[in-house]
Amino acid sequence: xxxxxxxxxxxxxxxxxxxxxxxxxxxxxxxxxxxxxxxxxxxxxxxxxxxxxxxxxxxxxxxxxxxxxxxxxxxxxxxxxxxxxxxxxxxxxxxxxxxxxxxxxxxxxxxxxxxxxxxxxxxxxxxxxxxxxxxxxxx
Amino acid sequence: xxxxxxxxxxxxxxxxxxxxxxxxxxxxxxxxxxxxxxxxxxxxxxxxxxxxxxxxxxxxxxxxxxxxxxxxxxxxxxxxxxxxxxxxxxxxxxxxxxxxxxxxxxxxxxxxxx
Numbered sequence: 429x430x431x432x433x434x435x436x437x438x439x440x441x442x443x444x445x446x447x448x449x450x451x452x453x454x455x456x457x458x459x460x461x462x463x464x465x466x467x468x469x470x471x472x473x474x475x476x477x478x479x480x481x482x483x484x485x486x487x488x489x490x491x492x493x494x495x496x497x498x499x500x501x502x503x504x505x506x507x508x509x510x511x512x513x514x515x516x517x518x519x520x521x522x523x524x525x526x527x528x529x530x531x532x533x534x535x536x537x538x539x540x541x542x543x544x545x546x547x548x549x550x551x552x553x554x555x556x557x558x559x560x561x562x563x564x565x566x567x
Numbered sequence: 568x569x570x571x572x573x574x575x576x577x578x579x580x581x582x583x584x585x586x587x588x589x590x591x592x593x594x595x596x597x598x599x600x601x602x603x604x605x606x607x608x609x610x611x612x613x614x615x616x617x618x619x620x621x622x623x624x625x626x627x628x629x630x631x632x633x634x635x636x637x638x639x640x641x642x643x644x645x646x647x648x649x650x651x652x653x654x655x656x657x658x659x660x661x662x663x664x665x666x667x668x669x670x671x672x673x674x675x676x677x678x679x680x681x
Contacts, residue, residue: 445589445590445591446590446591448588448589448590449586449588449590452586452588467651470619470620470651473586473620474620474621474622474655477588477589477622477624478622478623481588481589481622481624526659527659527660532660532661532663532664533630533633533634533664534630535627535628535630535631536623536627537623538623538626538627538659539622539623541623541659542622542623542655542658542659545658
């Protein structure tokens with residue numbers, strides 16, 4: 429694939445950060461359509477951007493032939509968004525503590541920590557064929 | 568993200584706009600900072616008033632600017648930090664790293680006190 433494909437509540441993008449903005453436009457538009465508060469939209473948009481960056485960089489290792497899938501679902505006023513890569517099972521749960529003094533001025537390594545702070549639930553499901561991270565937030 | 572820049576009282580003011588999420592625009596701030604360092608302008612304020620939100624890539628860009636300037640005997644300060652970014656700085660403990668001011672004017676004036 430060479431450009432994003434949208435189908436219902438799902439967007440699939442080639443593994444390239446140039447498509448982060450496409451994900452954001454799709455995501456924020458869908459959330460506004462559901463009447464989600466702007467502050468919560470920002471929290472979700474930040475979190476999804478972290479997960480898509482992780483999927484492209486660490487999961488798919490910038491292989492443009494691979495894709496990243498972002499699926500949205502809502503049950504009542506609870507949103508679940510899944511970000512799925514096609515890598516070999518990177519587990520972003522195992523990263524150094526970004527709050528420790530020796531890591532405080534590191535430029536990277538805060539992504540999943542921030543997601544855990546902003547979302548109510550984060551499920552990481554690694555597999556040899558790719559990692560799925562599902563985040564949950566009420567609105 | 569878009570980036571504009573200007574000089575006030577010999578202090579560089581950088582004003583990113585939009586969302587800082589990574590990707591093609593990530594190097595904009597880094598490249599602009601290095602342009603000014605080469606011109607021996609090492610006192611910088613980043614005005615965050617028009618940044619809707621940023622993720623950890625954005626925080627990494629701020630840290631890179633902070634350490635780059637510090638390594639060149641310069642200084643980076645923040646102005647107009649929005650609630651959303653303040654919240655991120657707090658949960659990541661980076662609030663203890665960055666000097667932040669309520670306005671660009673206050674941030675510029677603070678350089679004359681150091």
